Amino acid sequence: MLSPSPWPALRVTYFVTAPNQADLDARVESLLLEQTVELPRVALRDKFVLENIVGRLVSVEAMDADKHRVIIDFPIIATADDPAQFLNVLFGNSSIQEHVMLADFDLPSDWPGRKKTLPGPQFGIAGLRKIVGVPERALTSTALKPIGLSNERIAQLCGLFAQAGIDIIKDDHGLANHSFHPFIERVRACQKAVRDSNRASGRRSIYVPNLTGTPSVVLEQLKVAQDEGVGAVMIAPMLMGLPFLTEIVAQHAKVPIVGHPSFGGATRIAPELLYGKLFPLYGSDATIFANFGGRFAYSKETCGRIARAMTQPSIPGLTPTLPMPAGGIKYSQVADVLSFYGREVILLIGGGLYEAGDDQALRTRAGEFVRHVAEFKK
Amino acid sequence: MLSPSPWPALRVTYFVTAPNQADLDARVESLLLEQTVELPRVALRDKFVLENIVGRLVSVEAMDADKHRVIIDFPIIATADDPAQFLNVLFGNSSIQEHVMLADFDLPSDWPGRKKTLPGPQFGIAGLRKIVGVPERALTSTALKPIGLSNERIAQLCGLFAQAGIDIIKDDHGLANHSFHPFIERVRACQKAVRDSNRASGRRSIYVPNLTGTPSVVLEQLKVAQDEGVGAVMIAPMLMGLPFLTEIVAQHAKVPIVGHPSFGGATRIAPELLYGKLFPLYGSDATIFANFGGRFAYSKETCGRIARAMTQPSIPGLTPTLPMPAGGIKYSQVADVLSFYGREVILLIGGGLYEAGDDQALRTRAGEFVRHVAEFKK
Numbered sequence: 001m002l003s004p005s006p007w008p009a010l011r012v013t014y015f016v017t018a019p020n021q022a023d024l025d026a027r028v029e030s031l032l033l034e035q036t037v038e039l040p041r042v043a044l045r046d047k048f049v050l051e052n053i054v055g056r057l058v059s060v061e062a063m064d065a066d067k068h069r070v071i072i073d074f075p076i077i078a079t080a081d082d083p084a085q086f087l088n089v090l091f092g093n094s095s096i097q098e099h100v101m102l103a104d105f106d107l108p109s110d111w112p113g114r115k116k117t118l119p120g121p122q123f124g125i126a127g128l129r130k131i132v133g134v135p136e137r138a139l140t141s142t143a144l145k146p147i148g149l150s151n152e153r154i155a156q157l158c159g160l161f162a163q164a165g166i167d168i169i170k171d172d173h174g175l176a177n178h179s180f181h182p183f184i185e186r187v188r189a190c191q192k193a194v195r196d197s198n199r200a201s202g203r204r205s206i207y208v209p210n211l212t213g214t215p216s217v218v219l220e221q222l223k224v225a226q227d228e229g230v231g232a233v234m235i236a237p238m239l240m241g242l243p244f245l246t247e248i249v250a251q252h253a254k255v256p257i258v259g260h261p262s263f264g265g266a267t268r269i270a271p272e273l274l275y276g277k278l279f280p281l282y283g284s285d286a287t288i289f290a291n292f293g294g295r296f297a298y299s300k301e302t303c304g305r306i307a308r309a310m311t312q313p314s315i316p317g318l319t320p321t322l323p324m325p326a327g328g329i330k331y332s333q334v335a336d337v338l339s340f341y342g343r344e345v346i347l348l349i350g351g352g353l354y355e356a357g358d359d360q361a362l363r364t365r366a367g368e369f370v371r372h373v374a375e376f377k378k
Numbered sequence: 379m380l381s382p383s384p385w386p387a388l389r390v391t392y393f394v395t396a397p398n399q400a401d402l403d404a405r406v407e408s409l410l411l412e413q414t415v416e417l418p419r420v421a422l423r424d425k426f427v428l429e430n431i432v433g434r435l436v437s438v439e440a441m442d443a444d445k446h447r448v449i450i451d452f453p454i455i456a457t458a459d460d461p462a463q464f465l466n467v468l469f470g471n472s473s474i475q476e477h478v479m480l481a482d483f484d485l486p487s488d489w490p491g492r493k494k495t496l497p498g499p500q501f502g503i504a505g506l507r508k509i510v511g512v513p514e515r516a517l518t519s520t521a522l523k524p525i526g527l528s529n530e531r532i533a534q535l536c537g538l539f540a541q542a543g544i545d546i547i548k549d550d551h552g553l554a555n556h557s558f559h560p561f562i563e564r565v566r567a568c569q570k571a572v573r574d575s576n577r578a579s580g581r582r583s584i585y586v587p588n589l590t591g592t593p594s595v596v597l598e599q600l601k602v603a604q605d606e607g608v609g610a611v612m613i614a615p616m617l618m619g620l621p622f623l624t625e626i627v628a629q630h631a632k633v634p635i636v637g638h639p640s641f642g643g644a645t646r647i648a649p650e651l652l653y654g655k656l657f658p659l660y661g662s663d664a665t666i667f668a669n670f671g672g673r674f675a676y677s678k679e680t681c682g683r684i685a686r687a688m689t690q691p692s693i694p695g696l697t698p699t700l701p702m703p704a705g706g707i708k709y710s711q712v713a714d715v716l717s718f719y720g721r722e723v724i725l726l727i728g729g730g731l732y733e734a735g736d737d738q739a740l741r742t743r744a745g746e747f748v749r750h751v752a753e754f755k756k
Contacts, residue, residue: 036525036526036552038552038729040732046526048527049526052526053525077557080556080557083591083592084554084614085554085590088552088641089552091641091643092640092641093639095643096642096675098675146414148415148424148426149424153424173416173470176457176462212458212462215593216625216629236466240622241619241621242617244622247594262473263473264474265474265646265647350417355418355421358423
């Protein structure tokens with residue numbers, strides 16, 4: 001083990017599996033080199049490179065028979081203050097090695113380029129709560145779906161949910177600029193529906209359109225959506241590229257960003273890191289992730305860690321953001337889910353509402369969902 | 379099983395693990411719904427949606443005790459002719475389900491929006507061969523590395539490799555716009571080095587800079603690089619977002635794109651699909667992937683399938699592209715690797731050259747590598 005790194009260090013934790021000590025040593029040495037110099041140590045002849053670029057091993061600790069917690073310091077200068085190169089240093093080539101999982105990282109406290117490189121979310125918990133006018137209780141959310149409806153029908157559903165009092169009414173992530181529900185007309189129709197409902201109720205429900213496409217298309221959609229006065233927008237950063245998110249936040253977004261996990265994959269990045277830390281660090285104000293007990297496999301413990309990573313960010317100065325557990329939450333589970341997450345949460349229920357039946361039943365259930373959350377005392 | 383789909387279908391193959399028939403049935407039903415409507419079947423009340431949006435099961439076939447090949451047709455209209463939504467339909471939410479692996483897909487032959495949505499590579503094998511002036515033999519490639527050298531030193535290495543006769547001299551994927559080797563000066567210095575060498579030798583070696591950053595930064599870098607006359611550029615689509623690649627190719631690139639696998643992860647997408655089919659379909663003219671027997675875990679069979687997917691694309695009308703196996707190919711393995719891939723390949727050796735020793739040894743080994751490939755007869 002070396003002495004502490006002489007430079008501001010990006011401290012990265014990997015879980016490395018290895019059947020024996022020799023393989024473990026080789027895999028650790030490979031990690032030290034792969035993320036920056038990508039050369040065998042014997043081929044490193046430059047003094048500056050050896051002293052200032054190669055990773056330094058902090059610790060190796062056995063977790064079980066063949067799994068080890070490996071902590072490495074990489075010089076923050078290796079990231080070039082570039083949000084794409086930052087990911088490269090974290091988990092570029094090593095992501096292709098099946099024996100490595102990216103578990104966590106800590107930024108150096110003295111990284112002058114941090115705010116320029118990774119500005120983080122602009123709104124976070126406080127900003128979102130202000131927009132929907134809900135200072136304390138958990139927030140409610142549902143999705144407009146499925147793909148294939150007419151814009152008229154989607155806007156009708158949007159109005160129905162707003163009238164029921166749901167705070168955040170978002171497009172399903174599959175709602176793109178389809179011919180049967182083109183983006184611009186959908187945004188206009190849904191905005192009109194929430195405006196009309198809000199005017200009547202005095203509430204501040206928001207409609208959140210899904211932005212999708214290549215970067216120039218997404219930026220056009222963002223402009224349209226903001227001109228129409230939407231309360232937030234949704235983006236799937238793993239589809240669009242995480243670095244793009246920082247550009248949207250720093251240069252274009254005047255409203256909060258809801259991050260969607262699509263294409264996030266079982267990427268060998270710990271979900272509490274990917275959704276709980278990376279999405280917010282790249283600018284997501286509220287992040288959707290797969291809740292325990294639903295259609296996806298995360299445990300209760302993992303979901304707790306994801307939520308805590310968002311509401312109590314370990315990165316100093318990073319704005320706290322809202323967890324948005326989803327993916328098969330049943331209407332009957334609302335109390336349990338609320339007890340688990342507490343009030344700093346957006347409860348997102350889609351199918352669990354739609355299952356209710358016709359519009360009358362849907363309206364009733366959505367209203368009960370809203371009341372349930374409003375009346376919940378932990 | 380249903381009758382064949384009544385609409386042009388995106389036919390997707392998943393490998394689904396399930397411990398028993400009931401779980402398998404539930405997981406297949408979930409896949410049919412998750413990728414488009416994302417609602418329980420009971421909540422689907424719209425006739426158009428039921429008939430035209432929900433996936434149709436084509437077949438389920440046991441592969442072994444708990445692994446099954448599941449083939450599903452999704453209506454191509456669900457993709458909205460959007461390259462991001464295309465990925466959503468392929469593997470959006472299901473990517474988060476650990477029991478599902480995306481194995482393959484086939485485009486419908488009658489998809490009018492195909493060329494607009496996914497134009498594919500502009501240059502491919504023929505275009506790249508023309509640029510480097512090598513009609514038949516395998517192409518040679520190496521990387522400029524490590525991060526941390528001066529631009530002067532990087533350009534010196536670039537010149538050395540060009541003089542040794544290497545066709546494609548690329549930046550290491552970790553070379554960003556670092557303060558110690560800023561992008562613009564690096565591109566100018568390396569371009570001068572290859573130009574000078576080519577003028578003396580009559581060869582057409584090319585320098586390939588690595589583009590990295592947020593979309594607007596990458597487009598600026600592309601412009602600089604093209605203005606300086608580079609032969610191709612390198613991009614890591616999983617870092618930048620695959621949809622961005624299509625925009626680069628369709629609207630900005632006048633040179634071939636080399637796709638780098640960084641952040642590609644063990645994403646539960648079969649590597650022959652991710653690198654062999656998706657990267658080219660999104661516009662990569664040559665794609666780097668982890669060769670067998672090196673620092674990464676792909677088998678010889680997988681690498682063969684990756685290479686064949688590129689050189690003999692199964693998608694009608696898609697330009698054939700060049701496989702670029704890499705990642706720990708030893709100098710001594712060149713003959714074996716050549717025998718395996720044949721001549722439609724770019725052999726990329728980095729560390730295996732740099733290990734040789736000082737510049738004299740490096741020049742000698744690079745020259746031998748070039749001769750070896752030139753003289754190879756299958």
